[in-house]
Amino acid sequence: MLAAKSDVQVDTPEVRVTEWRLAPGSATGHHTHEMDYVIVPVTSGEMTIVAPSGERTKAQLGAGKSYFRKAGVQHDVLNETASEIVFLEVELKPLTT
Amino acid sequence: MLAAKSDVQVDTPEVRVTEWRLAPGSATGHHTHEMDYVIVPVTSGEMTIVAPSGERTKAQLGAGKSYFRKAGVQHDVLNETASEIVFLEVELKPLTT
Numbered sequence: 001m002l003a004a005k006s007d008v009q010v011d012t013p014e015v016r017v018t019e020w021r022l023a024p025g026s027a028t029g030h031h032t033h034e035m036d037y038v039i040v041p042v043t044s045g046e047m048t049i050v051a052p053s054g055e056r057t058k059a060q061l062g063a064g065k066s067y068f069r070k071a072g073v074q075h076d077v078l079n080e081t082a083s084e085i086v087f088l089e090v091e092l093k094p095l096t097t
Numbered sequence: 098m099l100a101a102k103s104d105v106q107v108d109t110p111e112v113r114v115t116e117w118r119l120a121p122g123s124a125t126g127h128h129t130h131e132m133d134y135v136i137v138p139v140t141s142g143e144m145t146i147v148a149p150s151g152e153r154t155k156a157q158l159g160a161g162k163s164y165f166r167k168a169g170v171q172h173d174v175l176n177e178t179a180s181e182i183v184f185l186e187v188e189l190k191p192l193t194t
Contacts (some may be wrong), residue, residue, distance in 0.1 A: 010165045014133050014189055017163045036111050040137045040185055042161035064139035066114045066185055068107045088137055088163055090187050092111055 001078070002026035009088070016091045022047075022079035033073040035091040040066045042086040048078040061087060098175070099123035106185070113188045119144075119176035130170040132188040137163045139183040145175040158184060 004026045010017035016035075019042075020028065030052070041061035049057045052074050079085045101123045107114035113132075116139075117125065127149070138158035146154045149171050176182045 009163045010135060012165055015135055015165060017135055017137075017165070019161065019163075038107060038112055038114060038187055040114075040187075042139075064116065064183060064185065066106045066116075066187075068109055068112060068114070086161060088161065090135055090137075090163075092189060095192060 004028045004077070004079075014093055014095075016093065018089045018091070020085075020087055020089060022077070022085040024079055024082050024084065027076055027078040030074070030076045033069065033071050033091075035093060036069070036071050037092065038066055038068050038090040040064070040088040040090065042088065043084065045079070045083060045085040046081055047085060048080045050076040050078065061085065101125045101174070101176075111190055113190065115186045115188070117182075117184055117186060119174070119182040121176055121179050121181065124173055124175040127171070127173045130166065130168050130188075132190060133166070133168050134189065135163055135165050135187040137161070137185045137187065139185065140181065142176070142180060142182040143178055144182060145177045147173040147175065158182065 002025050005021045007019045041063050044063045045061045047059045099122050102118045104116045138160050141160045142158045144156045
């Protein structure tokens with residue numbers, strides 16, 4: 001499996017924004033979200049989500065249609081389609097004051 | 098001047114995501130950003146920014162190229178081009194624990 005490409009666009013005390021590019025046949029690798037996050041799809045597409053249990057589900061992305069998730073999500077994200085998938089991950093940093 | 102159209106996509110205790118659609122000849126109207134925010138352009142384009150002083154500047158948007166601003170920004174945002182401009186505004190809500 002190819003590795004997805006990531007590029008940090010913003011990294012401040014408040015927030016980190018990472019661009020993810022998943023070529024056909026690539027995956028992010030299994031990971032745990034340590035922060036609450038918003039996904040903003042740049043392309044439309046279909047992702048394959050693999051849970052720690054191995055269960056596979058499909059998720060539709062619509063360009064410009066965002067969604068929010070709480071920290072703690074664990075999964076691998078695969079692109080099993082023939083088109084590149086691009087999205088931004090906006091991670092909300094916990095304040096440490 | 099036409100009014101830009103807005104649609105709230107996400108509204109949780111942590112974050113609010115608003116889609117803004119600026120048709121040619123439209124504007125958001127003067128406003129103050131009460132929260133830190135990230136802009137994620139869905140389209141590329143050129144915005145005209147009008148400061149409270151009346152000073153006008155141009156700002157280039159690149160689809161999928163995000164940027165961060167601290168709360169307190171005051172401006173009007175105009176689309177003086179011939180193409181629709183679409184972007185998402187991700188507002189980071191201050192925690193009130």
